[in-house]
Amino acid sequence: MLQPIKKRFDIQINAANSSVSKPFELDKNIKLIKGVLVTSDKDDLLYYRGTQKIEINNKEYFPENYESKLLMTGLNVAPNLRYYPLGDVLIGNGIIKLSYTDTDDSRTPFVPYRVALYVDCMMEDEL
Amino acid sequence: MIDRQVIITPLKIIKAGQVKHFQIKLPQTAKKIVGVELGGHFISELITTPTASEFTRFKANTLIGDLKLQSCERANIFYAGQLQVDNNLDFADFTKSAFIKIKPFTHQSKQFEDTISVDANSTIIQGIYKDAIGKQTGTDLSYLLKIYLWYKQ
Numbered sequence: 001m002l003q004p005i006k007k008r009f010d011i012q013i014n015a016a017n018s019s020v021s022k023p024f025e026l027d028k029n030i031k032l033i034k035g036v037l038v039t040s041d042k043d044d045l046l047y048y049r050g051t052q053k054i055e056i057n058n059k060e061y062f063p064e065n066y067e068s069k070l071l072m073t074g075l076n077v078a079p080n081l082r083y084y085p086l087g088d089v090l091i092g093n094g095i096i097k098l099s100y101t102d103t104d105d106s107r108t109p110f111v112p113y114r115v116a117l118y119v120d121c122m123m124e125d126e127l
Numbered sequence: 128m129i130d131r132q133v134i135i136t137p138l139k140i141i142k143a144g145q146v147k148h149f150q151i152k153l154p155q156t157a158k159k160i161v162g163v164e165l166g167g168h169f170i171s172e173l174i175t176t177p178t179a180s181e182f183t184r185f186k187a188n189t190l191i192g193d194l195k196l197q198s199c200e201r202a203n204i205f206y207a208g209q210l211q212v213d214n215n216l217d218f219a220d221f222t223k224s225a226f227i228k229i230k231p232f233t234h235q236s237k238q239f240e241d242t243i244s245v246d247a248n249s250t251i252i253q254g255i256y257k258d259a260i261g262k263q264t265g266t267d268l269s270y271l272l273k274i275y276l277w278y279k280q
Contacts, residue, residue: 043232043233044230046232047231047232048168048232049168060132062133063132063133063134063135064135065135065137065273066133066135066275067166067168067273069166069231069232069235069238070164070166070238070275071238072235072238073235073236073237074232074233074234074235074236075233075234076234076235076236077236077237081237082237084237103168104170105168105169105170106169106170106171106172107169107172
């Protein structure tokens, strides 16, 4: 029996126009990924400056230069509908790699910020 | 198995009224084009349009530019879209106040591509983008436009 669970992985951006890449490992009892979502402690910076690549099990789901704004949702979206659906993705080796790039934008001056990747997963019940 | 992939084509616009022709090469594994999405960011400062004080007044959106995509096969021109700034995000929203500003990064809806269905037999997609905001404002605004072409394999 699979049950839904949400995971969160953070990266910190400390310099303007920098790239940060980090792999995250899912728990062994997680079997499927249903969707992803990105947020930040500085939403405006993520919205205007961010692009990212997301790989699951070494397969690219969102390529480099994919804008973060396309994976964000605002308060107008119901909380249970906020994830970007990926279908039922088998986790394979269980590694999610997030490669985030910050790019200057005239509307938002840089300050250090945190980017959070939320993953909507299905976990196998404990035996 | 991932059956949907996206090709991102960035275009840099630097002049008012600039017209840009470009090509998007489809991979051999592509079977069908299923969606188009537009995005981008400003490199030079965007001149903000004055907003009406009455929040129940509908405001015209700011047109950034027009895009057309053409397949070399039967579909011919299969996508015509506009890149624009939504100036009505706060329309009739009573939560708006002097302290709570409604911005796209706080109140935007979910972003999805425009669904289309065109076979991917044409290995090259031709595109044309025409700048509109530079023409309207009479200034050379520079921005990076991104075209997301989703396909099934």
